[in-house]
Amino acid sequence: MQFSLTPFEELRPGIWRAVAQPAGVNIGLIVGSTAALVVDTGSSPEQGARIRAAAESVAGVPLIGAVVTHSHFDHYYGLAAFDDLPTYGHESLAAALLADGLTAEAAELGFTPDELRAPNRPLALARMVDLGGRHVEIVHFGRGHTAGDLVVIVPDAQVIFTGDLLEQSAPPAMGPDCFLKEWPTALDGILGLVREDTVLVPGHGDPVDRVFAFTQRAEISAVYGQVEYLIGRGVKAEDALAAGDWPFDDDTIAGVLPIAYAQLAAEGKVPRTRLPLL
Structure with a gap:
């Protein structure tokens, strides 16, 4: 080191x-x-x-x-x-x-x-x-x-x-x-x-400066909000990278997705299978 x-x-x-x-x-x-x-x-x-x-x-x-x-x-x-x-x-x-x-x-x-x-x-x-x-x-x-x-x-x-x-x-x-x-x-x-x-x-x-700070605040919020949205649509963690609109690069998002899904699961928010409309 x-x-x-x-x-x-x-x-x-x-x-x-x-x-x-x-x-x-x-x-x-x-x-x-x-x-x-x-x-x-x-x-x-x-x-x-x-x-x-x-x-x-x-x-x-x-x-x-x-x-x-x-x-x-x-x-x-x-x-x-x-x-x-x-x-x-x-x-x-x-x-x-x-x-x-x-x-x-x-x-x-x-x-x-x-x-x-x-x-x-x-x-x-x-x-x-x-x-x-x-x-x-x-x-x-x-x-x-x-x-x-x-x-x-x-x-x-x-x-x-x-x-x-x-x-x-x-x-x-x-x-x-x-x-x-x-x-x-x-x-x-x-x-x-x-x-x-x-x-x-x-x-x-x-x-x-403050513009950078406001932007990064919005990006962090967007990660959580996008995962919450995808869960509501029934998207599982393994499919979320391709399904979402993300503010950071794929490697960053791939690393945080399991964490975000686990944190939302602790709130009782998990993907549900959506039944087809008859």
Whole structure:
């Protein structure tokens, strides 16, 4: 596994972004007049330490904490390097360190699960962090990409770190732990804050604007809506790719269809055989 980190680039005064490999994840650095905060921490404790050192060299003020936007490895597993500071994440993140498959995932990334740390300042809804002349709002708008997505808002700079609720470098990752029906509602929380000059930093890829965000919100909603429509017509999962009108490429849709069908089945919505009219 190849680990790397680009230099931090300044997006707006005191707002910085670096990109960590593997997975091309965006790492944020928010600097105020007296303190700084890191957003997401990379894929391993060792990479987290490198991110911390790079952030401290750029910030020029003490680093006072780190935020993890959700539970996936590329955002979360570097958090141990910040454990002597306040670390913020959704209250669901501790349970993610007990998940099946963690031992194998950690081994592939070059460490053991006992090296990982959960956030020491877990939150359910929101938290504010004062950086001196700049405050940062950490908000859970609801379930979407995962059960514990957090958004990091810098109101004075009109910058929002969205985690993987938005992605620019590829279609959004709609995995088995996503909540397709609720995801657009979580994005509505972000979109309610967005102005024409707002910069949105997605979990992966280049910063985007409100048009991109509105479009991706509509596309995610369309996936769920199209599956619901096909189920109502009696179309089974194995036939849905050919039968539907989809906003993403075939590989993306083929991956999400079993997930969408299972989530709708949990609501009691399954394809029914349609009897011919006499």
